[in-house]
Amino acid sequence: MSGYKSGIDRCQIEMSSLEDKVSSISMARVIDRFIEVTDTEKIGFTKSRPAKTGRPAYPPKAMCKLYVYGYENGIRSSRKLERETLRNIEVMWLMDSLTPDYKTISEFRRENTRPLQKLLREFVKLCKAWELVGGELIATDGSKFKASNNKKNNFSRKKIDARLMRIEAKVKQYMGELESADKTEEADHPEQPDKIAQLQQLLGRKEQYEEYKRILDETGENELSTVDPDARLMGNNRGGVEVSYNIQSAVDSKHDIVVACDVSKNPSDQHQLGTMVKKVKRILKIHRFTVLADKGYYNGKDLLRVKKLKVRAIVAKQKPSNPKKLPEKYRSEYFKYDKVADTFTCPAGQVLATKNRKTAKSRYTNKQACATCPHKSDCIIGKMKFRTITRGEYSVIYDETDKCFKENQELYRRRQEIVEHPFGTIKHSMNGGYFLLRTRRKVRAEIALLFLGYNLKRAVKVLGFEGIMARLDSLSSSIRASVAKLPAFLGFYKNLAPDLRFSFVVL
Numbered sequence: 083m084s085g086y087k088s089g090i091d092r093c094q095i096e097m098s099s100l101e102d103k104v105s106s107i108s109m110a111r112v113i114d115r116f117i118e119v120t121d122t123e124k125i126g127f128t129k130s131r132p133a134k135t136g137r138p139a140y141p142p143k144a145m146c147k148l149y150v151y152g153y154e155n156g157i158r159s160s161r162k163l164e165r166e167t168l169r170n171i172e173v174m175w176l177m178d179s180l181t182p183d184y185k186t187i188s189e190f191r192r193e194n195t196r197p198l199q200k201l202l203r204e205f206v207k208l209c210k211a212w213e214l215v216g217g218e219l220i221a222t223d224g225s226k227f228k229a230s231n232n233k234k235n236n237f238s239r240k241k242i243d244a245r246l247m248r249i250e251a252k253v254k255q256y257m258g259e260l261e262s263a264d265k266t267e268e269a270d271h272p273e274q275p276d277k278i279a280q281l282q283q284l285l286g287r288k289e290q291y292e293e294y295k296r297i298l299d300e301t302g303e304n305e306l307s308t309v310d311p312d313a314r315l316m317g318n319n320r321g322g323v324e325v326s327y328n329i330q331s332a333v334d335s336k337h338d339i340v341v342a343c344d345v346s347k348n349p350s351d352q353h354q355l356g357t358m359v360k361k362v363k364r365i366l367k368i369h370r371f372t373v374l375a376d377k378g379y380y381n382g383k384d385l386l387r388v389k390k391l392k393v394r395a396i397v398a399k400q401k402p403s404n405p406k407k408l409p410e411k412y413r414s415e416y417f418k419y420d421k422v423a424d425t426f427t428c429p430a431g432q433v434l435a436t437k438n439r440k441t442a443k444s445r446y447t448n449k450q451a452c453a454t455c456p457h458k459s460d461c462i463i464g465k466m467k468f469r470t471i472t473r474g475e476y477s478v479i480y481d482e483t484d485k486c487f488k489e490n491q492e493l494y495r496r497r498q499e500i501v502e503h504p505f506g507t508i509k510h511s512m513n514g515g516y517f518l519l520r521t522r523r524k525v526r527a528e529i530a531l532l533f534l535g536y537n538l539k540r541a542v543k544v545l546g547f548e549g550i551m552a553r554l555d556s557l558s559s560s561i562r563a564s565v566a567k568l569p570a571f572l573g574f575y576k577n578l579a580p581d582l583r584f585s586f587v588v589l
Contacts (some may be wrong), residue, residue, distance in 0.1 A: 100175040106517070110151060110172040111237035112538060115554040120204055124199045128190075140182050145190045146201065147176040154535030156513030158528070171551045191519075195527035201248025202343070202530040203365055205537055209339050210366060212553055214544060216336035217366050219373040219493070221501035222358045224351045225509075228516040229313035235324045238305040238317050242295050249288045256281045271295070310520040316349040324418035329515065329529055332373075332495045333501045334360045337544045340504050342363055345526050354385035357394065363391065372396060374497035383482050396490045397483055412461040414452040417471050419481070426471050430457055436470055446471040456587045508532050 090096075095396070104110060120143075123130035127142040139177040151173060152163050152355045166173045171352075182190075207254065209215050256277055262477075295304050307313045307325055316326040328346040333339065342361040346354055355375055363369065369393055377398040388395045402415055415427045425446065426434040432451035452458060452468035461469050487494065509515035514532040517525050541550050 100171060103171045104175045108172060109154065109538065109542065110176055110546070112174055112542060112550055112554070113147055113150050113154070115551060115558065116205065116208075116538070117150065119554055119557040120146075120201065120557065122146065122197070123202065126194075127199045128193050128197075140180060140186060140190070140308050142190075142194075144177050144180055145182070146198075148173065148182075148187065148192065149198070149531060150201070150534060150538075151176055151527075153514070153531040154512065154538060156511075158513070158518055158526075160184040160191070160489055163187050189481075191527065192524070195524050198527040199530040202340075202537070203536055204533045205541075206339065206341050206365055207335075208334060208553075208557075209537065209541060212541075212545070214337045214541060215334045215339050215341060215366065217334065217368045217371055217502075219335040219372050219374070219496075220332050220341065220359075220362055221335060221497045222330065222332045222379070223376065223497075223501040223505070224328045224330050224346070224354065224378065225505045226316050226318050226324070226349075227308070227329050227509075227514075229310050229325045229327055229525070229567055230324040230520050231307045231310040231313045232515055233323070233325055235295050235308045236305060236313075237291075237308070238315070239295070239298060242291050242298075245291050247555070249284050249291070250458070252284055253281065253288070256284070259573050295355070304500075312347055312522040312525075313520075314544050327522070327525055328354075329356055329505075330354050331501060331504060331533065332362050333504060335496065335500050336402070337536055337540060338353060338500060338503060339540055343529055343533050345522050345529060347522065351376075352381040353384050354389070355379040355381070355397070358386045359388050359391055359393050363393075372493070374500070375496055376497065377401075380483070382474070382479055386476060386479045389479060394486065395483060398487060398494065401447055404515075408463060409460050412556075414471060419473070425435070426473075427508065428461070428469065430455060430461075436473075444473045444474065504533070504536050512536070 122488055127146070128141050129139040132138065148163055148167070152158055152166070157163060157166060161184045163173075164182070164187060167177055167181045206215070210217070244451040260277060260281075276529075276544070294308075296304055298304070305315060311326060313325045315323055315330065317323050318326070326349075328349060328351070328413050329343040330346055330351075331340050334341050342358060342365055344354070344357060344361065348354075355373070359373055362371070362373075372394045373388065373396070375395065375397045377400045380397050380400050385395055385397065402413065411429055417428055419426055424436065428434060428451075430446075432455065434446040434448045434451075436446045447468055447470050449468045452462065455461065512532060512535060516529050519528050537572045545553070
């Protein structure tokens with residue numbers, strides 16, 4: 083007698099269904115129900131209505147389920163998704179055993195980049211209706227995601243010029259060697275054809291780099307990516323640089339639901355806060371809330387834009403630079419501004435005034451006081467004979483932001499735990515730290531699917547499996563009830579007299 087457990091013979095015929103093999107609390111059931119209650123035709127998915135002629139297309143809802151399931155489980159390649167339709171029982175259950183090839187799967191994503199983004203918005207709206215989104219405190223941040231473009235295929239003006247200089251030096255060297263070979267009657271030397279081939283290759287590369295330089299001159303850009311034209315070279319958290327995108331996210335503080343996202347080509351987060359605030363207002367349909375952001379968003383023009391949108395911004399201030407290496411006591415931030423008198427008071431108690439109040443940038447000085455000040459050597463460094471303090475056009479909004487930050491530091495400390503958790507989950511648990519698609523338009527669809535997968539996980543965590551399924555079932559029931567009432571309404575409308583029909587439509 084064997085001491086091991088024995089399984090079922092692989093040739094044994096069984097009577098079972100896919101429904102029996104999928105766990106009763108599987109995430110696949112949540113994805114299935116969510117897509118079923120979503121109006122894919124209204125969102126704009128292609129082939130939402132079957133064509134009367136030609137070969138039947140795969141149902142958009144089945145393809146949506148495949149992609150949402152794949153991104154939620156870190157399976158994003160169209161070839162890998164094709165394999166999953168043949169071996170993954172949950173995918174077979176979701177797809178009703180349909181097995182599209184990888185080209186069909188890839189083509190669906192390419193043709194529906196915009197509708198796939200709208201899927202995230204639809205789920206955010208559901209979360210708001212289920213009171214998972216508070217809409218009172220929103221945290222925003224950016225993170226770098228690697229683009230589908232190698233560093234070797236990214237060129238800056240400096241890099242192109244360096245390559246051209248090396249090529250010109252090589253060409254000059256080869257030409258000199260060929261000329262010396264001709265003079266010494268070594269034209270039939272076996273190395274000569276190789277030299278000529280290398281020279282032709284160098285000239286071809288030179289022509290290519292000159293074309294890259296011409297494109298940069300025409301577009302006015304500082305760098306060019308040859309594989310993904312929208313990607314840019316950015317620093318990462320590991321101290322290196324990669325060709326990446328700057329992904330922006332806005333996360334609600336109530337249950338850490340991602341309510342909005344965007345894709346930026348700018349490595350810096352500056353000028354992104356206003357854009358994200360506007361997106362949050364449009365998606366959640368709210369007017370006033372508080373937004374938390376780190377020092378990367380500290381920009382006067384953008385902060386003023388947020389203020390005009392009637393949103394309170396709690397933003398950390400960037401640490402001021404000290405290029406003149408002044409003692410800390412005499413740095414610009416320790417000069418106190420008097421709003422009523424429009425003057426600055428220096429650490430020594432002297433008042434600095436301005437004469438150009440009508441200009442966008444005002445300069446405050448006190449030449450007489452600086453000339454006799456005992457701290458002149460500490461306060462003034464360089465060729466200047468007196469200290470100058472500059473106050474720009476955004477100084478007022480900077481002062482208001484600094485005051486708001488000081489009064490709400492306890493609230494600001496929540497920013498990191500709210501907004502950085504989704505990025506960590508997506509990059510490390512969902513295999514989403516890089517993009518497969520190219521160009522900003524397509525990358526937006528990928529990041530929307532990643533955040534949708536994260537939001538689904540969060541909703542199940544908060545509501546529980548039974549809770550979220552009950553809410554989705556109620557939506558499904560209301561849709562079925564509305565559809566059932568439609569034929570009765572059409573019959574009632576059809577039986578009305580023409581005059582009454584017109585009056586009914588006007589009403």
